[in-house]
Amino acid sequence: MKVNFYPGCTLKTKASNLERTAKASMAILGIELEEMAEWTCCGANFSLANDNIMKMAAPIRNLARAEKVGTELVTICSACYNVLKRANYAVKNDSEKLEKLNLFLEDGKIQDNDDQYHGKVNVLHLLELIKEKIGFDNLKKYIKKPLNGLKVAPYYGCQLIRPQKELEIEDQEAPEILHNLIDALGGDAVDYSMDTECCGSYVEVNRPKEVWLASYRILRQARAAGAKIMITSCPLCLYNLDKHQFDIEKEHSDFKPVPILYFTQLLGLALGLPEEELELNGTKVDPRPVLKESGLL
Amino acid sequence: MPENTKKELNIKPEEILEIIKDISGQDVYVCYQCGKCTAGCPMSENMDIMPNQIIRLLQIGAFDELLKHNTIWLCASCLTCTSRCPKGVDLARIMEAVRLLLLRQNVAYLNASDIPEEDREELPIQALVGAMRKYSP
Ligand code: SF4
Ligand code: SF4
Numbered sequence: 040m041k042v043n044f045y046p047g048c049t050l051k052t053k054a055s056n057l058e059r060t061a062k063a064s065m066a067i068l069g070i071e072l073e074e075m076a077e078w079t080c081c082g083a084n085f086s087l088a089n090d091n092i093m094k095m096a097a098p099i100r101n102l103a104r105a106e107k108v109g110t111e112l113v114t115i116c117s118a119c120y121n122v123l124k125r126a127n128y129a130v131k132n133d134s135e136k137l138e139k140l141n142l143f144l145e146d147g148k149i150q151d152n153d154d155q156y157h158g159k160v161n162v163l164h165l166l167e168l169i170k171e172k173i174g175f176d177n178l179k180k181y182i183k184k185p186l187n188g189l190k191v192a193p194y195y196g197c198q199l200i201r202p203q204k205e206l207e208i209e210d211q212e213a214p215e216i217l218h219n220l221i222d223a224l225g226g227d228a229v230d231y232s233m234d235t236e237c238c239g240s241y242v243e244v245n246r247p248k249e250v251w252l253a254s255y256r257i258l259r260q261a262r263a264a265g266a267k268i269m270i271t272s273c274p275l276c277l278y279n280l281d282k283h284q285f286d287i288e289k290e291h292s293d294f295k296p297v298p299i300l301y302f303t304q305l306l307g308l309a310l311g312l313p314e315e316e317l318e319l320n321g322t323k324v325d326p327r328p329v330l331k332e333s334g335l336l
Numbered sequence: 337m338p339e340n341t342k343k344e345l346n347i348k349p350e351e352i353l354e355i356i357k358d359i360s361g362q363d364v365y366v367c368y369q370c371g372k373c374t375a376g377c378p379m380s381e382n383m384d385i386m387p388n389q390i391i392r393l394l395q396i397g398a399f400d401e402l403l404k405h406n407t408i409w410l411c412a413s414c415l416t417c418t419s420r421c422p423k424g425v426d427l428a429r430i431m432e433a434v435r436l437l438l439l440r441q442n443v444a445y446l447n448a449s450d451i452p453e454e455d456r457e458e459l460p461i462q463a464l465v466g467a468m469r470k471y472s473p
Contacts, residue, residue: 049460049461049462054460083461084469087433089359197413197416201416201418202418202419212419235416236416238378239412241412241413243463244446244451244466245445245446249410253378274462275466278459278463
């Protein structure tokens, strides 16, 4: 089965291992992520201004292009998911907004065949696709290397789950989808209260020290709950949570680093992808020692 | 607060709340100052005044006082406050509105050229695009 896929900028650069491990894992599950022929950046952040809808032009242009291919668009980066889905919600529930944006798309055509958007596309996160098209119970059949009860902290962050009313993927205070994935892979999903706490997001660009503190609180709690490793679907969460761990360690002698992976790397591991294809060398905190200790590499 | 955001604003104090309302769609007087937004805010530890105090300062018209603090620039737009407010106030939108009120006066909080080159190389694009959208006109 083929699905229409929107990668977004970060998966083409820093997080190319997220894209590759997602594609390779989904191929094993019989689903081909087929990249849209033409797409642009979604804007990375959903604008919270009510009086200016111009920042929705980029996501809506992408949805208009997706609509020509079909009614489903799958994405993986939490930020792309948030922006595309919120813009989609906004125009589906406000025909005046949709009309204005369509006028703009008409005026500001980038491609000759750029067309109007009719609000027919359903934006899906890859996790939702796995849940709906494969099912977590069914996923177990494909597992070659069960995770041996490895204690994994699911980290949701913000963009994947908030606002619940618009994204509707999960309960924003008690999400389960990553927990369910970990358990299906034979791991042990660790419960800790900071799994939906923000990592500091784009504030990292300007005030990294403040972002560390946010990361420190999240990681410390996951550790205290017994986590050996953490997974996420967001390249910025991965970056922020990983980047400062050695600095944190210097300031807090009781802190032990927690390696972070994309959920697709853990999925690929359990599905039996060879180690080189898992690209486990992208973070400062190396996940390989923990995986070796658990007999998974 | 960087120097450049301290410059005089060309907005009359009585117009500020109207503008905030236009941009955010929120009425600051709905807030009854319970502090739940602040209790859940992941960045509050480093903010020099708390998220609920931003609303309080708007309610009493103390915009100049508000601008002395770093709070709006440390807000990560995580929507935790928004999702938990018992009065349905979308505080993340109010934070955005205050930022935009300044940015639309062509006052940049951060320019791309202020970001060290090594950071530009290392940061995921989504962080750079996001920061430019939040911090520059
Ligand atoms: S949670 Fe809502 S009502 Fe309570 S202080 Fe914050 S904005 Fe005001
Ligand atoms: S949106 Fe901003 S103010 Fe609200 S909880 Fe998040 S960081 Fe704090």
